[in-house]
Amino acid sequence: MENNAKFLTETALRISGVNPRKCMKCGKCSATCPNYDKMEYHPHQFVTMVDRGQIEKLMESDSIYMCLSCMACVQRCPRGVEPGKLVEAVRLMKIRQQGMDHKGPRDIPPMVDEKVPQQLLMAAMRKYRK
Amino acid sequence: MTYSYYPGCTLKDRAKELDLYARASAKALGIELKELPQWQCCGAVYPAVKDEIASRLSSVRALMDAEEGKLVTMCSACHHVIKRTNYDWNNDENFRTKATNYMKPEVPYDGSTQVIHFLELIRDEIGFDELAKRVVNPLTGRKIGAFYGCMFLRPGKALAFDDPENPTIIENFIRALGAEAVTYPYRNECCGAYVVLEDKQVAVNQVDRALHSAKAAGVEELITACPLCRYNLIENAVKETMPVHYFTELLAEALGVKEVQ
Numbered sequence: 291m292e293n294n295a296k297f298l299t300e301t302a303l304r305i306s307g308v309n310p311r312k313c314m315k316c317g318k319c320s321a322t323c324p325n326y327d328k329m330e331y332h333p334h335q336f337v338t339m340v341d342r343g344q345i346e347k348l349m350e351s352d353s354i355y356m357c358l359s360c361m362a363c364v365q366r367c368p369r370g371v372e373p374g375k376l377v378e379a380v381r382l383m384k385i386r387q388q389g390m391d392h393k394g395p396r397d398i399p400p401m402v403d404e405k406v407p408q409q410l411l412m413a414a415m416r417k418y419r420k
Numbered sequence: 421m422t423y424s425y426y427p428g429c430t431l432k433d434r435a436k437e438l439d440l441y442a443r444a445s446a447k448a449l450g451i452e453l454k455e456l457p458q459w460q461c462c463g464a465v466y467p468a469v470k471d472e473i474a475s476r477l478s479s480v481r482a483l484m485d486a487e488e489g490k491l492v493t494m495c496s497a498c499h500h501v502i503k504r505t506n507y508d509w510n511n512d513e514n515f516r517t518k519a520t521n522y523m524k525p526e527v528p529y530d531g532s533t534q535v536i537h538f539l540e541l542i543r544d545e546i547g548f549d550e551l552a553k554r555v556v557n558p559l560t561g562r563k564i565g566a567f568y569g570c571m572f573l574r575p576g577k578a579l580a581f582d583d584p585e586n587p588t589i590i591e592n593f594i595r596a597l598g599a600e601a602v603t604y605p606y607r608n609e610c611c612g613a614y615v616v617l618e619d620k621q622v623a624v625n626q627v628d629r630a631l632h633s634a635k636a637a638g639v640e641e642l643i644t645a646c647p648l649c650r651y652n653l654i655e656n657a658v659k660e661t662m663p664v665h666y667f668t669e670l671l672a673e674a675l676g677v678k679e680v681q
């Protein structure tokens with residue numbers, strides 16, 4: 291593995307606390323994922339790709355913005371791998387880079403109506419912006 | 421009994437009813453919810469990585485300020501975030517040490533505060549049987565479904581709220597109010613959450629599945645503790661629609677204190 295890929299992989303593993311080697315590739319995480327169809331890399335693939343050091347590919351994919359953080363995969367994985375935590379880690383690795391916010395406060399007003407709860411705005415800022 | 425209470429931002433504005441009906445109901449049940457003198461937004465979503473320290477400090481402060489070792493929450497998002505922060509505080513030494521070093525409190529937080537959702541308070545400290553006795557206006561004949569969503573239940577280890585796959589707490593609550601509790605398959609699935617801003621269709625799909633499943637089971641109205649679930653279930657309902665209330669509204673109604681508001 292080249293140096294940058296190695297660094298990125300180590301970072302993803304360290305901040306997520308996930309051990310992808312525990313995965314037995316049963317696919318239950320992807321089967322239970324409510325947003326499976328919209329994720330270019332499905333949760334089980336995510337786990338394998340992290341193990342193979344393909345973090346850059348994941349960082350470039352919209353999959354990281356499509357995860358609902360519903361924790362279904364985290365709860366239901368029979369091996370305790372917790373794929374959702376890897377998605378969170380890779381998304382943060384992307385948006386923590388300078389100028390890489392996925393959404394900012396200026397993007398929000400045209401997208402919302404007066405009924406939107408504050409909780410939604412806060413959640414979006416936490417998930418898509420650093 | 422008096423309990424320290426963390427209402428959260430949304431309950432001060434878009435979800436005012438969730439808070440107002442809760443306070444009125446608590447009073448009717450002989451409980452005082454004493455709002456923390458100072459609190460900050462919990463952040464609405466839990467940062468599920470180990471090196472996010474600052475974004476969890478507002479929860480730590482709320483935990484530290486709770487009196488008598490108990491903190492009552494109302495919004496399921498606040499409950500989720502504060503409960504998980506507390507869990508990680510007790511199970512992740514790195515987080516505990518870094519947060520303590522940063523805050524430098526006079527007395528470090530010892531991790532002992534119990535985070536109790538208002539529903540848990542009713543179940544564990546009052547009891548559903550006792551609640552049923554206090555009901556003056558039973559919701560007889562109403563077919564009510566619980567929408568748990570994600571945040572109450574998962575991850576089950578940290579939340580320890582109920583069985584994450586077969587929860588019963590809200591159904592028991594509904595029965596205590598005199599209504600019929602109808603269970604349906606999608607009651608513990610995601611409403612689409614914040615991804616509605618990224619792709620509205622995701623919320624539309626999630627809500628459609630949930631409402632379809634609820635209707636097929638005979639549900640006529642839903643209750644929730646989450647302002648975002650309620651928003652999505654109403655505003656992103658396309659094929660099916662259904663009334664969605666906060667659980668505290670029905671509680672206040674059954675306890676005969678709804679109009680006091």
Ligand code: SF4
Binds near residue numbers: 314318367
């Ligand atoms: S559910 Fe767990 S073990 Fe199965 S494929 Fe997903 S991560 Fe691997």
Ligand code: SF4
Binds near residue numbers: 323356360374377
């Ligand atoms: S947490 Fe994300 S990846 Fe996991 S099941 Fe939910 S939406 Fe899918």
